[in-house]
Amino acid sequence: MRTRRAAPASAALINSAPPPRFYVGDGAGASATPANAVGTGATALHPAALPGVALTFDDGPSPLYTPRVLDVLRRYHTPATFFVVGYHALQYPDLVRAEARAGMTVGDHSFDHPNYPPFAALTAAQIDTEIAQGRNALRGLAPPPRLFRPPGGSFSPYVEAAAHRLGLRVTLWSVDPTDWAAGVSSRQIVARVLGAVRPGSIVIMHDGGGNRAATVAALPAIIAGIRAKGLRLVALRE
Ligand SMILES: [Zn+2]
Secondary structure: OOOOOOOHHHHHOOOOOOOEEEEEEOOOOOOOOOOOOOOOOOOOOOHHHHOOOOEEOOOOOOHHHHHHHHHHHHHHOOOOOOEEEEEHHHHHHHHHHHHHHOEEEEOOOOOOOOOOOHHHHHHHHHHHHHHHHHHOOOOOOOOOOOOOOHHHOOOHHHHHHHHHHHEEEEEEEEOOOOOOOOOOOOOHHHHHHHOOOOOEEEEEOOOOOOHHHHHHHHHHHHHHHHHHHOEEEEEEOO
């Protein structure tokens, strides 16, 4: 399925046993923890483990927006993490190479970005294939990925185990300005991010999957605002 729109994470909730290896952001029980992570008891990323804030960009690479996002990140000397969709990586390999060359972390965001049914509701074989092909699409373009972000944030113990078998850690987020929503302005994106970030936050934004002009326009103020709070911007490393 190639319908490319980020689904609200909470719609994708399939929630049971705590996954043993997991990035959520902010620490367990944080108010900013996304609905799809609440109550998992997951080994959340503790602020001590991430001395700063991680900006993450999903659904690219996009020839329209990824170069612009990279330009801003380079201009402000800001490391970040890109969760790329496998078939886009095959379409635009130079953009993935550019991300890696710029010192960004590149993670697996599945091959086809299936949205419906939610990722965790796919068959085991489909989940395995999506994760593996997404990872394989990055071969030769970026260092082997260590992080997997399921489409829509939809995870289950099976998704976590499947990712783990391939050496990938499921990575969610703790701050979601819903930059993908129609009509959202760059000012709203800035306000939502700066109103929520704290040490250990993982912020989800998008450099692909639709018109990301507002996200690009919001980035300089987001970076400056986070630094003004005394927080460091970091790329996620495994
Ligand atoms: Zn996505």
